[in-house]
Amino acid sequence: MDKKIIYLDHAATTYTDPEVVRAIEPYFTEKFYNPSSLYTPARDVAHAVKHARSTIAKWIRANNDREIIFTASGSEGDNAAIFGIANANRDKGRHIITSAVEHPAVLETVEGMKRFGFDHTILPVDKFGMVDPNTVRDAIRDDTVLITIMLANNEVGTIQPIKEIGRIARERGVYFHTDAVQAVGSVPIDVHEMNLDALTMAAHKLYGPKGVGALYLRDGVAFDSLIKGGHQENGKRAGTHNNPGIVGLAKAVDLAYSNMQENNERIIRLREKLINNILENIPDVILNGHPTKRLPNNTNFCFKYIDSEAILLHLDMLGVCASSGSACSSGTGDPSVVLKAMGIPPEVARGSLRMTLGKDTTDDEIDFVIKNLIGIVGKLRDMSPLVD
Protein backbone atom coordinates (compact mmCIF):
# COMPACT_ATOMS: atom_id res chain seq x y z
CA MET A 1 0.00 0.00 0.00
CA ASP A 2 1.83 3.05 -1.24
CA LYS A 3 -0.15 5.92 0.19
CA LYS A 4 0.94 9.45 -0.54
CA ILE A 5 1.64 11.33 2.66
CA ILE A 6 0.27 14.83 3.05
CA TYR A 7 2.26 16.40 5.84
CA LEU A 8 0.47 19.24 7.59
CA ASP A 9 2.28 19.19 10.91
CA HIS A 10 5.25 21.46 10.24
CA ALA A 11 4.81 23.09 13.65
CA ALA A 12 5.74 19.74 15.21
CA THR A 13 8.85 19.39 13.14
CA THR A 14 10.07 19.68 9.55
CA TYR A 15 12.21 17.49 7.33
CA THR A 16 15.79 18.59 6.89
CA ASP A 17 16.23 20.50 3.64
CA PRO A 18 18.48 18.55 1.22
CA GLU A 19 20.59 21.66 0.84
CA VAL A 20 21.13 21.67 4.60
CA VAL A 21 21.95 17.96 4.54
CA ARG A 22 24.56 18.58 1.86
CA ALA A 23 26.09 21.42 3.88
CA ILE A 24 26.46 19.39 7.04
CA GLU A 25 27.61 16.08 5.61
CA PRO A 26 31.37 16.79 5.68
CA TYR A 27 31.10 17.62 9.37
CA PHE A 28 30.26 14.02 10.14
CA THR A 29 33.25 12.69 8.27
CA GLU A 30 36.39 14.60 7.29
CA LYS A 31 35.52 17.64 9.44
CA PHE A 32 34.87 15.75 12.65
CA TYR A 33 37.52 17.57 14.70
CA ASN A 34 36.81 19.20 18.00
CA PRO A 35 36.80 22.92 17.21
CA SER A 36 38.40 23.64 20.58
CA SER A 37 41.54 21.69 19.61
CA LEU A 38 44.75 23.44 18.75
CA TYR A 39 45.93 21.57 15.64
CA THR A 40 45.46 22.85 12.14
CA PRO A 41 42.65 20.55 10.89
CA ALA A 42 40.48 21.61 13.84
CA ARG A 43 40.84 25.24 12.86
CA ASP A 44 38.73 24.76 9.78
CA VAL A 45 35.96 23.40 11.93
CA ALA A 46 36.33 26.23 14.43
CA HIS A 47 36.01 28.60 11.52
CA ALA A 48 32.80 26.91 10.36
CA VAL A 49 31.32 27.19 13.85
CA LYS A 50 32.28 30.85 13.97
CA HIS A 51 30.76 31.43 10.55
CA ALA A 52 27.55 29.74 11.69
CA ARG A 53 27.44 32.02 14.69
CA SER A 54 27.79 35.18 12.60
CA THR A 55 25.19 34.02 10.08
CA ILE A 56 22.63 33.63 12.85
CA ALA A 57 23.70 36.85 14.55
CA LYS A 58 23.27 38.72 11.28
CA TRP A 59 19.74 37.48 10.60
CA ILE A 60 18.45 38.43 14.02
CA ARG A 61 20.45 41.71 14.11
CA ALA A 62 22.55 40.71 17.10
CA ASN A 63 25.52 42.98 17.82
CA ASN A 64 28.13 40.28 17.77
CA ASP A 65 28.77 36.56 17.50
CA ARG A 66 29.32 36.13 21.21
CA GLU A 67 25.64 36.68 21.75
CA ILE A 68 24.77 33.38 20.05
CA ILE A 69 24.98 30.29 22.28
CA PHE A 70 24.46 26.91 20.66
CA THR A 71 22.16 24.47 22.43
CA ALA A 72 20.74 21.02 21.83
CA SER A 73 17.06 21.99 21.51
CA GLY A 74 14.39 24.60 21.89
CA SER A 75 13.61 23.20 25.30
CA GLU A 76 17.21 23.64 26.38
CA GLY A 77 17.26 27.24 25.19
CA ASP A 78 14.11 28.04 27.18
CA ASN A 79 15.40 26.27 30.29
CA ALA A 80 18.81 27.89 30.03
CA ALA A 81 17.43 31.39 29.49
CA ILE A 82 14.95 31.27 32.35
CA PHE A 83 17.20 29.56 34.87
CA GLY A 84 20.32 31.33 33.66
CA ILE A 85 19.02 34.89 33.78
CA ALA A 86 16.81 34.53 36.85
CA ASN A 87 19.37 32.74 38.96
CA ALA A 88 22.25 35.02 38.04
CA ASN A 89 20.11 38.02 38.98
CA ARG A 90 18.48 36.57 42.07
CA ASP A 91 19.83 39.37 44.22
CA LYS A 92 17.79 41.87 42.21
CA GLY A 93 14.56 40.01 42.81
CA ARG A 94 12.79 36.69 42.54
CA HIS A 95 9.72 37.29 40.46
CA ILE A 96 9.14 36.05 36.89
CA ILE A 97 6.32 37.03 34.53
CA THR A 98 5.08 34.71 31.80
CA SER A 99 1.86 34.01 29.89
CA ALA A 100 -0.77 31.29 30.05
CA VAL A 101 -0.12 30.14 26.48
CA GLU A 102 3.60 29.37 26.69
CA HIS A 103 5.04 26.05 25.58
CA PRO A 104 5.64 23.62 28.49
CA ALA A 105 9.39 24.22 28.01
CA VAL A 106 8.76 27.69 29.44
CA LEU A 107 5.79 27.10 31.75
CA GLU A 108 7.29 24.07 33.47
CA THR A 109 10.63 25.80 33.83
CA VAL A 110 9.08 28.91 35.37
CA GLU A 111 7.09 26.66 37.68
CA GLY A 112 10.29 24.77 38.54
CA MET A 113 12.01 28.01 39.57
CA LYS A 114 9.91 27.84 42.74
CA ARG A 115 12.50 25.38 44.00
CA PHE A 116 15.05 28.18 43.79
CA GLY A 117 12.80 30.61 45.62
CA PHE A 118 11.24 32.33 42.60
CA ASP A 119 7.64 33.38 42.48
CA HIS A 120 5.75 34.01 39.24
CA THR A 121 2.77 35.66 37.58
CA ILE A 122 1.03 33.98 34.65
CA LEU A 123 -0.63 36.58 32.45
CA PRO A 124 -3.99 35.85 30.81
CA VAL A 125 -4.60 36.16 27.08
CA ASP A 126 -7.57 37.45 25.11
CA LYS A 127 -9.81 35.30 22.90
CA PHE A 128 -7.18 35.39 20.14
CA GLY A 129 -4.47 34.13 22.48
CA MET A 130 -2.86 37.56 22.67
CA VAL A 131 -1.16 39.07 25.71
CA ASP A 132 -2.14 42.68 26.43
CA PRO A 133 1.08 44.67 27.02
CA ASN A 134 -0.76 46.68 29.69
CA THR A 135 -1.13 43.55 31.78
CA VAL A 136 2.63 43.12 31.57
CA ARG A 137 3.13 46.67 32.81
CA ASP A 138 0.72 46.08 35.70
CA ALA A 139 2.32 42.79 36.67
CA ILE A 140 5.84 44.17 37.01
CA ARG A 141 6.86 44.41 40.67
CA ASP A 142 9.95 45.86 42.27
CA ASP A 143 11.35 42.33 42.51
CA THR A 144 10.57 41.25 38.93
CA VAL A 145 13.75 40.06 37.23
CA LEU A 146 12.50 38.36 34.08
CA ILE A 147 9.62 38.44 31.64
CA THR A 148 9.34 35.47 29.29
CA ILE A 149 6.67 35.66 26.61
CA MET A 150 6.70 33.71 23.37
CA LEU A 151 6.99 35.36 19.99
CA ALA A 152 4.48 33.07 18.29
CA ASN A 153 2.27 30.38 19.73
CA ASN A 154 2.83 26.77 18.68
CA GLU A 155 -0.84 25.79 18.81
CA VAL A 156 -2.81 28.71 17.43
CA GLY A 157 -0.01 30.68 15.76
CA THR A 158 -0.81 34.00 17.41
CA ILE A 159 2.06 36.48 17.18
CA GLN A 160 2.49 38.45 20.39
CA PRO A 161 3.10 42.21 20.58
CA ILE A 162 6.74 41.58 21.40
CA LYS A 163 7.98 45.07 20.55
CA GLU A 164 5.55 46.71 22.95
CA ILE A 165 6.25 44.22 25.72
CA GLY A 166 9.98 44.63 25.13
CA ARG A 167 9.69 48.40 25.43
CA ILE A 168 7.89 48.10 28.76
CA ALA A 169 10.44 45.59 30.06
CA ARG A 170 13.33 47.81 29.03
CA GLU A 171 11.74 50.92 30.59
CA ARG A 172 11.34 49.10 33.87
CA GLY A 173 14.78 47.49 33.76
CA VAL A 174 13.43 43.95 33.63
CA TYR A 175 15.08 41.30 31.44
CA PHE A 176 13.00 40.02 28.56
CA HIS A 177 13.24 36.55 26.97
CA THR A 178 11.13 35.29 24.09
CA ASP A 179 10.60 31.74 22.93
CA ALA A 180 10.83 32.22 19.15
CA VAL A 181 11.00 28.52 18.31
CA GLN A 182 7.92 28.73 16.07
CA ALA A 183 8.74 32.14 14.62
CA VAL A 184 12.36 32.01 13.51
CA GLY A 185 12.52 31.60 9.75
CA SER A 186 9.08 32.99 8.97
CA VAL A 187 8.91 36.13 11.10
CA PRO A 188 11.64 38.80 10.75
CA ILE A 189 13.57 39.28 13.96
CA ASP A 190 15.41 42.33 15.18
CA VAL A 191 16.58 41.86 18.75
CA HIS A 192 17.14 45.60 19.17
CA GLU A 193 13.83 46.76 17.82
CA MET A 194 12.14 44.09 19.96
CA ASN A 195 14.17 45.09 23.03
CA LEU A 196 15.13 41.49 23.63
CA ASP A 197 17.67 40.25 26.13
CA ALA A 198 17.28 36.62 25.14
CA LEU A 199 15.63 34.58 22.40
CA THR A 200 15.30 30.84 21.85
CA MET A 201 15.31 29.04 18.49
CA ALA A 202 15.46 25.42 17.33
CA ALA A 203 16.65 24.14 13.95
CA HIS A 204 14.11 21.37 13.44
CA LYS A 205 11.21 23.78 13.01
CA LEU A 206 12.82 25.49 10.01
CA TYR A 207 14.10 22.64 7.85
CA GLY A 208 17.24 22.15 9.91
CA PRO A 209 18.35 19.06 11.82
CA LYS A 210 16.91 17.92 15.14
CA GLY A 211 18.87 18.20 18.35
CA VAL A 212 20.30 21.66 17.82
CA GLY A 213 19.21 25.17 18.62
CA ALA A 214 20.53 28.50 19.73
CA LEU A 215 19.98 31.00 22.48
CA TYR A 216 20.56 34.67 21.80
CA LEU A 217 21.80 36.31 24.99
CA ARG A 218 22.47 40.03 24.89
CA ASP A 219 25.97 41.02 25.88
CA GLY A 220 26.20 42.09 29.47
CA VAL A 221 23.23 40.13 30.80
CA ALA A 222 24.38 38.20 33.87
CA PHE A 223 23.92 34.51 33.21
CA ASP A 224 24.31 31.34 35.23
CA SER A 225 24.91 28.47 32.84
CA LEU A 226 22.52 25.56 33.05
CA ILE A 227 25.00 23.06 31.64
CA LYS A 228 28.24 23.36 33.50
CA GLY A 229 31.55 21.86 32.52
CA GLY A 230 34.00 22.92 29.84
CA HIS A 231 34.46 26.50 28.71
CA GLN A 232 32.71 26.23 25.37
CA GLU A 233 30.38 29.06 24.42
CA ASN A 234 32.23 31.51 26.67
CA GLY A 235 31.42 29.36 29.67
CA LYS A 236 27.70 29.77 29.02
CA ARG A 237 27.06 26.25 27.75
CA ALA A 238 29.45 23.38 28.29
CA GLY A 239 29.77 20.48 25.87
CA THR A 240 31.77 19.61 22.76
CA HIS A 241 30.33 21.47 19.81
CA ASN A 242 27.81 19.65 17.62
CA ASN A 243 29.53 20.64 14.37
CA PRO A 244 26.99 19.20 11.91
CA GLY A 245 24.09 20.53 13.96
CA ILE A 246 25.54 24.00 14.28
CA VAL A 247 26.39 24.24 10.58
CA GLY A 248 22.92 22.89 9.78
CA LEU A 249 21.14 25.39 12.00
CA ALA A 250 22.96 28.32 10.40
CA LYS A 251 22.31 27.00 6.90
CA ALA A 252 18.63 26.52 7.69
CA VAL A 253 18.30 30.04 9.14
CA ASP A 254 20.10 31.49 6.14
CA LEU A 255 17.89 29.64 3.64
CA ALA A 256 14.72 30.47 5.54
CA TYR A 257 15.38 34.20 5.71
CA SER A 258 16.80 34.45 2.20
CA ASN A 259 13.57 32.94 0.81
CA MET A 260 11.19 34.17 3.44
CA GLN A 261 9.11 36.58 1.42
CA GLU A 262 8.52 34.20 -1.44
CA ASN A 263 7.74 31.26 0.86
CA ASN A 264 5.49 33.26 3.15
CA GLU A 265 3.45 34.64 0.26
CA ARG A 266 2.74 31.20 -1.12
CA ILE A 267 2.06 29.63 2.25
CA ILE A 268 -0.25 32.46 3.34
CA ARG A 269 -2.27 32.10 0.13
CA LEU A 270 -2.72 28.37 0.78
CA ARG A 271 -3.48 28.97 4.44
CA GLU A 272 -6.20 31.47 3.55
CA LYS A 273 -7.65 29.06 1.04
CA LEU A 274 -7.79 26.33 3.68
CA ILE A 275 -9.29 28.63 6.31
CA ASN A 276 -11.87 30.20 4.01
CA ASN A 277 -13.01 26.91 2.55
CA ILE A 278 -13.43 25.29 5.94
CA LEU A 279 -15.29 28.24 7.43
CA GLU A 280 -17.55 28.44 4.37
CA ASN A 281 -18.27 24.76 3.95
CA ILE A 282 -18.51 23.42 7.48
CA PRO A 283 -21.03 24.76 10.01
CA ASP A 284 -20.23 25.23 13.70
CA VAL A 285 -16.51 25.66 13.29
CA ILE A 286 -14.30 28.23 14.96
CA LEU A 287 -10.94 29.50 13.73
CA ASN A 288 -8.65 29.63 16.75
CA GLY A 289 -6.00 32.30 17.05
CA HIS A 290 -5.76 35.76 15.58
CA PRO A 291 -7.25 36.24 12.09
CA THR A 292 -4.23 38.20 10.79
CA LYS A 293 -1.52 38.35 13.47
CA ARG A 294 -0.65 34.68 13.08
CA LEU A 295 2.18 32.56 11.75
CA PRO A 296 2.03 32.21 7.95
CA ASN A 297 1.68 28.44 8.17
CA ASN A 298 -0.75 27.99 11.06
CA THR A 299 -4.38 26.97 10.98
CA ASN A 300 -6.24 25.81 14.06
CA PHE A 301 -9.95 25.06 14.19
CA CYS A 302 -12.48 23.76 16.67
CA PHE A 303 -15.16 21.57 15.15
CA LYS A 304 -18.05 21.55 17.58
CA TYR A 305 -19.70 18.30 18.74
CA ILE A 306 -16.84 16.02 17.73
CA ASP A 307 -13.51 14.89 19.13
CA SER A 308 -10.18 15.75 17.57
CA GLU A 309 -8.69 12.28 17.95
CA ALA A 310 -11.50 10.88 15.84
CA ILE A 311 -10.79 13.49 13.15
CA LEU A 312 -7.05 12.77 13.27
CA LEU A 313 -7.56 9.01 12.91
CA HIS A 314 -9.71 9.54 9.84
CA LEU A 315 -7.14 11.93 8.35
CA ASP A 316 -4.37 9.44 9.12
CA MET A 317 -6.24 6.74 7.18
CA LEU A 318 -6.02 9.10 4.20
CA GLY A 319 -2.33 9.76 4.73
CA VAL A 320 -2.87 13.25 6.14
CA CYS A 321 -0.63 14.08 9.11
CA ALA A 322 -2.08 16.73 11.41
CA SER A 323 -2.35 17.39 15.12
CA SER A 324 -4.86 18.33 17.77
CA GLY A 325 -2.63 21.23 18.71
CA SER A 326 -0.45 20.61 21.66
CA ALA A 327 2.20 18.01 20.94
CA CYS A 328 2.18 17.02 24.57
CA SER A 329 -1.50 16.38 25.04
CA SER A 330 -2.18 14.38 21.90
CA GLY A 331 -3.64 11.07 22.94
CA THR A 332 -4.38 11.96 26.53
CA GLY A 333 -7.77 13.45 25.83
CA ASP A 334 -6.98 16.52 27.93
CA PRO A 335 -8.22 19.63 26.19
CA SER A 336 -5.55 22.16 25.32
CA VAL A 337 -4.51 24.61 28.04
CA VAL A 338 -3.92 27.22 25.34
CA LEU A 339 -7.50 27.01 24.08
CA LYS A 340 -8.72 27.02 27.67
CA ALA A 341 -6.74 30.21 28.35
CA MET A 342 -8.45 31.73 25.30
CA GLY A 343 -11.82 31.05 26.92
CA ILE A 344 -12.89 28.18 24.71
CA PRO A 345 -15.16 25.77 26.61
CA PRO A 346 -13.60 22.32 27.18
CA GLU A 347 -16.18 20.42 25.10
CA VAL A 348 -15.50 22.75 22.16
CA ALA A 349 -11.74 22.55 22.67
CA ARG A 350 -12.09 18.77 22.37
CA GLY A 351 -12.69 19.24 18.66
CA SER A 352 -9.50 21.13 17.86
CA LEU A 353 -7.47 20.44 14.77
CA ARG A 354 -4.15 22.09 13.94
CA MET A 355 -2.86 21.92 10.40
CA THR A 356 0.46 23.65 9.82
CA LEU A 357 1.61 24.10 6.24
CA GLY A 358 5.12 23.89 4.86
CA LYS A 359 7.12 25.36 2.04
CA ASP A 360 6.24 22.41 -0.21
CA THR A 361 2.52 22.26 0.54
CA THR A 362 0.56 22.32 -2.73
CA ASP A 363 -2.85 23.45 -3.90
CA ASP A 364 -3.74 19.83 -4.65
CA GLU A 365 -2.96 18.82 -1.09
CA ILE A 366 -5.07 21.62 0.35
CA ASP A 367 -7.95 20.76 -2.01
CA PHE A 368 -7.75 17.10 -0.98
CA VAL A 369 -7.83 17.99 2.69
CA ILE A 370 -10.74 20.40 2.35
CA LYS A 371 -12.81 17.87 0.43
CA ASN A 372 -12.14 15.03 2.85
CA LEU A 373 -12.47 17.06 6.00
CA ILE A 374 -16.00 18.05 5.03
CA GLY A 375 -16.87 14.34 4.79
CA ILE A 376 -15.09 13.36 8.00
CA VAL A 377 -16.72 16.09 10.08
CA GLY A 378 -20.11 15.17 8.62
CA LYS A 379 -19.67 11.50 9.39
CA LEU A 380 -18.56 12.11 12.97
CA ARG A 381 -21.37 14.58 13.59
CA ASP A 382 -23.90 12.06 12.30
CA MET A 383 -22.92 9.85 15.21
CA SER A 384 -22.59 12.58 17.81
CA PRO A 385 -25.26 12.69 20.53
CA LEU A 386 -24.51 16.41 20.92
CA VAL A 387 -26.05 17.15 17.51
CA ASP A 388 -29.84 17.22 17.43
Added chain:
Amino acid sequence: MPESQRYNETVMDHFMNPRNVGEIKDADGIGLAKSSDHGDTMKLFIKVNNDVIVDAKFKTFGCGAAIASSSITTEMVKGKTIKEALELSNMDVIDALGGLPPSKIQCSVLAEEVLRAAIEDYRKRKTGNEETGVSVGCSGDCGRCKTK
Protein backbone atom coordinates in the same frame (compact mmCIF):
# COMPACT_ATOMS: atom_id res chain seq x y z
CA MET B 1 2.60 8.34 20.35
CA PRO B 2 4.09 5.22 21.97
CA GLU B 3 3.14 1.91 20.36
CA SER B 4 1.07 0.92 23.43
CA GLN B 5 -1.16 3.93 22.77
CA ARG B 6 -2.07 2.87 19.27
CA TYR B 7 -5.25 1.04 18.37
CA ASN B 8 -5.34 -2.52 17.08
CA GLU B 9 -7.12 -3.53 13.87
CA THR B 10 -10.39 -4.51 15.53
CA VAL B 11 -10.64 -1.15 17.27
CA MET B 12 -9.81 0.65 14.03
CA ASP B 13 -12.40 -1.41 12.16
CA HIS B 14 -15.13 -0.51 14.66
CA PHE B 15 -13.99 3.11 14.56
CA MET B 16 -13.87 3.43 10.80
CA ASN B 17 -16.99 1.29 10.21
CA PRO B 18 -19.06 1.69 13.34
CA ARG B 19 -21.97 -0.75 13.62
CA ASN B 20 -25.46 0.37 14.56
CA VAL B 21 -25.01 4.12 14.53
CA GLY B 22 -28.18 6.11 15.03
CA GLU B 23 -31.33 6.24 17.09
CA ILE B 24 -34.30 3.92 17.59
CA LYS B 25 -37.44 6.05 17.36
CA ASP B 26 -39.62 3.75 19.48
CA ALA B 27 -36.89 2.53 21.77
CA ASP B 28 -37.85 0.63 24.92
CA GLY B 29 -34.88 1.95 26.80
CA ILE B 30 -32.52 4.90 26.34
CA GLY B 31 -29.33 5.34 28.29
CA LEU B 32 -27.03 8.32 28.51
CA ALA B 33 -23.58 8.27 30.05
CA LYS B 34 -21.12 11.09 30.30
CA SER B 35 -17.61 11.01 31.63
CA SER B 36 -17.01 13.63 34.24
CA ASP B 37 -13.52 14.58 33.18
CA HIS B 38 -13.35 14.84 29.39
CA GLY B 39 -17.00 15.13 28.42
CA ASP B 40 -17.19 11.90 26.41
CA THR B 41 -20.88 11.19 25.88
CA MET B 42 -22.61 7.97 24.84
CA LYS B 43 -26.29 7.48 24.11
CA LEU B 44 -27.65 3.96 23.70
CA PHE B 45 -31.09 2.97 22.41
CA ILE B 46 -32.42 -0.55 22.95
CA LYS B 47 -35.49 -2.36 21.63
CA VAL B 48 -36.61 -5.21 23.88
CA ASN B 49 -38.93 -8.09 23.04
CA ASN B 50 -39.86 -10.71 25.67
CA ASP B 51 -36.91 -9.60 27.76
CA VAL B 52 -34.51 -10.06 24.83
CA ILE B 53 -32.64 -7.11 23.34
CA VAL B 54 -33.59 -7.32 19.69
CA ASP B 55 -32.01 -4.08 18.49
CA ALA B 56 -29.45 -1.56 19.74
CA LYS B 57 -28.18 1.70 18.30
CA PHE B 58 -25.78 4.32 19.59
CA LYS B 59 -24.53 7.86 19.28
CA THR B 60 -21.18 8.81 20.74
CA PHE B 61 -19.10 11.91 21.22
CA GLY B 62 -15.55 10.93 21.97
CA CYS B 63 -12.29 9.52 20.77
CA GLY B 64 -11.67 6.48 18.58
CA ALA B 65 -11.84 4.11 21.54
CA ALA B 66 -15.14 5.59 22.70
CA ILE B 67 -16.70 5.10 19.27
CA ALA B 68 -15.29 1.58 18.91
CA SER B 69 -16.44 0.62 22.43
CA SER B 70 -19.99 1.79 21.73
CA SER B 71 -20.05 0.07 18.37
CA ILE B 72 -18.96 -3.30 19.70
CA THR B 73 -21.30 -3.00 22.70
CA THR B 74 -24.32 -2.73 20.40
CA GLU B 75 -23.16 -5.90 18.65
CA MET B 76 -22.57 -7.74 21.90
CA VAL B 77 -25.98 -7.00 23.46
CA LYS B 78 -28.12 -7.86 20.48
CA GLY B 79 -29.82 -11.22 21.10
CA LYS B 80 -29.02 -11.21 24.79
CA THR B 81 -31.64 -11.28 27.54
CA ILE B 82 -31.68 -8.32 29.90
CA LYS B 83 -30.17 -10.53 32.58
CA GLU B 84 -27.34 -11.62 30.29
CA ALA B 85 -26.71 -8.05 29.15
CA LEU B 86 -26.39 -6.90 32.74
CA GLU B 87 -23.60 -9.38 33.22
CA LEU B 88 -21.48 -7.68 30.57
CA SER B 89 -18.68 -5.63 32.02
CA ASN B 90 -16.18 -3.23 30.56
CA MET B 91 -13.65 -6.06 30.59
CA ASP B 92 -15.84 -7.95 28.12
CA VAL B 93 -15.85 -4.87 25.89
CA ILE B 94 -12.06 -4.68 26.06
CA ASP B 95 -11.73 -8.40 25.34
CA ALA B 96 -14.05 -8.20 22.36
CA LEU B 97 -11.99 -5.33 20.98
CA GLY B 98 -8.81 -7.32 21.44
CA GLY B 99 -7.48 -4.80 23.93
CA LEU B 100 -7.43 -1.03 24.42
CA PRO B 101 -4.51 1.27 25.22
CA PRO B 102 -4.22 1.79 29.01
CA SER B 103 -5.26 5.43 28.76
CA LYS B 104 -8.47 4.40 27.01
CA ILE B 105 -9.87 1.88 29.51
CA GLN B 106 -12.22 4.64 30.62
CA CYS B 107 -14.05 4.39 27.29
CA SER B 108 -15.01 0.77 27.92
CA VAL B 109 -16.29 1.74 31.38
CA LEU B 110 -18.49 4.36 29.75
CA ALA B 111 -19.86 1.69 27.39
CA GLU B 112 -20.77 -0.50 30.38
CA GLU B 113 -22.40 2.46 32.11
CA VAL B 114 -24.49 3.46 29.11
CA LEU B 115 -25.72 -0.11 28.73
CA ARG B 116 -26.77 -0.26 32.38
CA ALA B 117 -28.44 3.12 32.04
CA ALA B 118 -30.44 1.94 29.02
CA ILE B 119 -31.53 -1.22 30.83
CA GLU B 120 -32.46 0.73 33.92
CA ASP B 121 -34.57 3.02 31.75
CA TYR B 122 -36.24 0.02 30.14
CA ARG B 123 -37.09 -1.44 33.56
CA LYS B 124 -38.43 1.84 34.86
CA ARG B 125 -40.71 2.15 31.89
CA LYS B 126 -41.88 -1.41 32.34
CA THR B 127 -42.78 -0.90 35.99
CA GLY B 128 -44.81 2.13 35.02
CA ASN B 129 -42.38 4.79 36.13
CA GLU B 130 -42.52 7.31 33.32
CA GLU B 131 -39.25 9.00 34.18
CA THR B 132 -36.61 8.55 31.51
CA GLY B 133 -33.52 6.86 32.80
CA VAL B 134 -30.90 9.45 32.18
CA SER B 135 -28.21 8.13 34.40
CA VAL B 136 -24.96 10.00 34.57
CA GLY B 137 -22.17 7.73 35.61
CA CYS B 138 -24.52 5.04 36.96
CA SER B 139 -22.63 2.05 38.29
CA GLY B 140 -25.79 -0.03 37.97
CA ASP B 141 -25.35 -1.91 41.19
CA CYS B 142 -26.21 0.40 44.04
CA GLY B 143 -29.74 -0.94 44.24
CA ARG B 144 -31.26 2.45 44.88
CA CYS B 145 -33.15 2.45 41.63
CA LYS B 146 -35.12 -0.64 42.72
CA THR B 147 -34.40 -2.63 39.63
CA LYS B 148 -33.24 -5.61 41.61
